[in-house]
Amino acid sequence: MSGGVLSELRSAAVKMEFVKEESEEDISELETWRIKHEEPEPLIIKHEEPEPLIIKHEEQGEFNEGNEENVELSESEKKKHIKTKKKPWSCSQTKQKVLKKRRAKTSFTCTQCGKSFTSKYSLNVHMRVHTGEKPFKCSDCDKRFIYSGDLKTHERIHSGEKLYRCDQCGKSFARKGHLNRHMRVHTGEKPFTCDQCGKSFRQSAHLKDHMMIHTGEKWHTCDQCDKTFLRASDLTKHMIVHTKEKPHSCYLCGKSYSCLQSLKVHQKIHTAVREHVCFECDKTFTLAKYLKQHERIHCGETPYECSHCDKRFSQAAHLKRHERIHTGEKPYKCSHCDKRFSRSGHLKRHERIHTGEKPYKCSHCDKRFCQSGDLKKHERIHTGEKPYHCTACGNRFIQLSALHRHTKNNHSK
Template sequence: MEPFWYASHSVLPNKRNPSAGDQGESSITTQKRRKTNSESPLNKNPHVCEECHISYVYPSQLKAHKRTHTREKFFPCQKCTKQFQWIGGLNNHIRTHTGERPFQCTGYRDNVNDTDCTASFTQKSSLNTHIRTHTGERPFQCTGYRDYANDTDCTASFTNQSSLNDHIRGHTGERPYKCRNYTDYKDCPAEFAQKSSLNRHISTHTGERPFKCTGYTDCFAEFTEKKSLNRHISTHTGERPFKCTECTADFRCNRDFMRNIRTQW
């Protein structure tokens, strides 16, 4: 049985809508849905949110929804200082401590290393996004915006809704992730288009660097992001998994690999 806030309010996965159940909707779609929900004559749900006018059948559903506005976090991690609004978010986070990655990629090749792909993930949505890098599917398309660099309509497409949302903010200039709304630093004016950028910024306040290099003698390096830790570990292992097929160069990280590719266009 789905949690009550899923069953009554969230968009559930379905085969006709590839974006449903992935990593959220665009703010435009969400606003349209809210307006439709609140104005429909068939909507007789008595418990209405004063902030956005979404209504619910049961008061417990409304109470759960209000957390999206207040950002109250009732589920703390016992291993670190992070807290979460939902138990699902906490469960996903705990896997970063335990190392559990139950969602495994099977049946695809790792073209970088020319082996069967053995990638695994803490969340099903992350696995779905990864599989699209094998299939080439990019179902989340940018529509209605101009690509001013090339003076054409923007045709960018992405493997997940979250990446599309981040891209659209590049068109609109929206920066919804404000430091003052997510932390106790109410005087901080910093705001960002992406949640990952906000998280990086918050670490400058807290000094937290949760990703630590372990297993190597005398190395005490620690980082604010997992990808930075992975890049660092490759300096120990000597691994350079990103190999260019146009030349003989190979690289430790995708960023340097892509920079090399652009020089050959």
């Protein structure tokens, strides 16, 4: 073998050894190349230079999310990736740098309020707040929503579904936020504190009402009954009592209500399971508070005491109505003659004098009456019922006034 050929083989052996040290796994592939080609040196030079594996795209402007290798690395990182045969993304530090660059370059900013988002989709969803677009529609009441999650929560009103249950008292709620707010009743937590006097409240709305005391904000007074309210919106709701307006209608039965909350309570008759059962008489209720009020009939509980005459009541509303006897308060005013009443039912009955409305019809002779009591007395003419009897002589009468007149004329001393 000539000296020139021997020298060439030795040189090739040295280069083969260098390649083996750089990458053990690629030696078989490199050796195959060398066996097939008599002059492998140009091939070895190409594999020694790793630069083509890492392509710089920084000059191209925005980062290309589809290419994982278009990130410039330092010399030490290049060697590290060549030895391990791992892509640049597999190194956590490098990945963090890439993600940071990507966030900076792919930030989508709202031109209306300046809020930024990581994706164009999130920005498009956010823009509905400004445009008023509400693509999600309730199939039961046609109400529309910006977000699908809000629609899902709203639909629980119709289905009666209450996913969130209090583990203290068993009360259920349609929203988690409502449960969290309710739990403060049990924990005693009052996170909303007045910075003026230090008084704390369970709800932010209660703190807001309280702050009016310190700010000197004017109260809103009803010109019909002189009742005052902290908020103008509350006064507006109250005025419906006087105008008789009932803008909130049940889409199932058509019944109307002046207050939205009253409509919501009513709709549970149609949609909600009457899960609250009285064990005394098996009567069912949609709300736990209604069951609690009802149970007082059986147990005789009367927790509400009149401060004027010590009379007691099972419900707070009944006490409030009774106390008007002592205070003389008559909050219900007739819009026709300015006459005032202590009960709304009395006002309604009185106004029929002005309107001529006669909702009570006799089933025997088609005669109509303004009041149910008058209809009842009239029907006794047809039925012959005489519920009032004289204890002295046993005579019976259709009307109580007739009994009083008989007693006065015949049995008075």
